[in-house]
Amino acid sequence: MRDYTLFLIIMVLVPIILARPWVGIPAWFWVGLMVPHSLTWTFMRTFPIATVIGGTTLVALLLAKDRRPLPLTREMVMLFLFLAYVTMTSYFAVNSSGAWGFWQHFVKILLITFVTPMLIHGQKRIVWVLLVITFSIAFYGFKGGIFTISTGGNYHVLGPRDSFLSGNTYIGIAMLMVLPMILVTARMFHQKWVDLGYPIIQRFSRPIGWGVYGVFWLTAIATLATYSRGALVGVLAIAPFLFINMKKKWLLVVTGFVAISVVGLTVPDRLMDRWQTIQTYEEDTSAMQRIQSWGVSWNMAKESPITGKGFRYSVLGYDWWIQYAEFEGHWRHVLSPHSVYFGLMAQHGFGGLAVFLLLMGFTFMTLNRIRRTARRKTGQIWLAEYAWAIQVGLIGYLVAGAFLDVAYFNLLYAFIALTVIMRRELEEAPQTETAQEEARSARQPWPAANGVSPTGLAPRTVNRSADHG
Incomplete structure (x- = not known):
């Protein structure tokens, strides 16, 4: 039944996308992040959903009348440069066929990143994309939180089968990245910042908001229950930002105090054991494998600082890989760099890593600008809040990414596309009266002191009556 339902949804989406091309963008993110075909049992598990949705969207893009030009922001320029760089390193890759694959x-992934700003513009479209991205991952946070509570935290929370997110570490960083977005989404519904154009949603906006708050806490529990050390460190990195941004901090503190001192709620032993392995990493095989892999990546980058070894170098096998290691353990592990930064370093050299870090830095600065100015300049509370959410999610990614090989995670590039779109939305939105008054004041000459201007000349007298003809 699931297979037939999903097939019907896809077949209905195709004509809708052709009629309204922008719908293809949230549909693409839904397919790529939630991976709905992983929830089916028979023929839809191998059905080319991404190809159908992506191909239809590209065809619709050519027919779209409201297509916008690609904004050449610094983020987009760096993305093109990053694409050019990895193309160059693929040409020089030690495993040429695997690298080009x-x-x-x-x-x-980059293609949809470039297409997204061309089709997504305006408040409603942007918010719908934000909601689809948020709930595509929050779906697994909701499931995982309930599963963790019902089983007492005795099992790992895993992602959708046969997908990039299937492992506990990868679904952990995905939930970590959208956790701030879930919080902002709950607040958006509860406080009715945006009218999505559906009266039934507006009517039940507050109950929906309370429900999303519940999803936030279930996702937080599920993230911890992945027992991924990278996710745990990421949670610690973003927790202070989440706490500061919460409106009723006192209620959270009181609830936590009651849960610990009165109810006797404690952290599951398995989570504590996992956390302690960070402190005693020398005794943990998994941690030592990471250190070994980081040494390998560093030595590869030193040998090929500009070109690196290219994509899929690990296919050459353990005997080739281990020659770059500082030490050899008693294991023959999957040859993964176990880090965004060391992975980029090994694959694309120090040059590729530098381009990626510049891309992250520009994205972070643009989000910071949107967060600081949207509320005051244009009155777009939702824009400022979602910029904050993506910014905090990016912090979580950058911290947890030190321990996870997720440099090509499509959620990251969705964040970059959204940053570019939100920047354009801020620049094109009409300013509030207060912002306009501040801008006019900034353009006025310095006020004269005792009839003398800062230049030492007497201020000119302007005949205002002339302004009225």
Whole structure:
């Protein structure tokens, strides 16, 4: 039944996308992040959903009358530069066939990143994309939180089967990245910042908001229950930002005090054991494998600082890989760099890592600007809040990414596309009266002191009556 339902949804989406091309963008993110075909049992598990949705969206893009030009912001320029750089390193890759195969996969991710700003503009479209991205991952946070509570935290929370997010570490960083977005979404519904154009949603906006608050806490529990050390460190990194942004901090503190001192709620032993392995990493095989892999990546980058070794170098096997290691353990583990930064360093050299870090830095600065100015300049509370959410999610990614190989995660590039779109939305929105008055004041000459201007000349007298003809 699930297969037939999903097939029907896809077949209905195709004509809708052709009629309204922008719908293809949230549909693409839904397919890529939630991976709905992983929830089916038979023929839809191998059905080319991404190809159908992506191909239809590209065709619709050519027919779209409201297509916008691609904004050449510094983020987009760096994305093009990053694409050019990984193309160059793929040409010099030690595993040429494997490198070009993964290059094609990465180009597909970047293609939708470039297309998104062309079709998504205006408040409603932007918010719908934000909601689809948020709930595509929050769906697994909701499931995982309930599963963790019902089983007492005795099992890992895993992602959708046969997908990039299937492992506990990857679904952990995905939930970590959208956790601030879930919080902002709950507040948006509860406080009715945006009218999505559906009266029934507006009517039940507050109950929906309370429900999303519940999803936030279930997702937080599920993130911890992945027992991924990278996710745990990421949670610690973003927790202070989440706490500061919460409106009723006292209620959270009181609830936590009652839960610990009165109810006797404690952290599951498995979570504590996992956390302690960070302090005693020398005794933990998994941690030592990471240190070994980081040494390998560093030595590869030193040998090829500009070109790196290219994508899929690990296919050459353990005997080739171990020659770059500082030490050899008693294991023959999957040859993963176990880090965004060391992975980029090994694959694309120090040059590729530098381009990626510049891209992250520009994205972070743009989000910071939107967060600081949207509320005051244009009165767009939702824009400021979602910029904050993406910014905090990016912090979580950058911290947890030190321990996870997720440099080509499509959620990250969705964040970059959204940053570009939100910047354009801020620049094109009409300013509030207060912002306009501040701008006019900034353009006025310095006020004269005792009849003398800062230049030492007497201020000119302007005949205002002339302004009225």
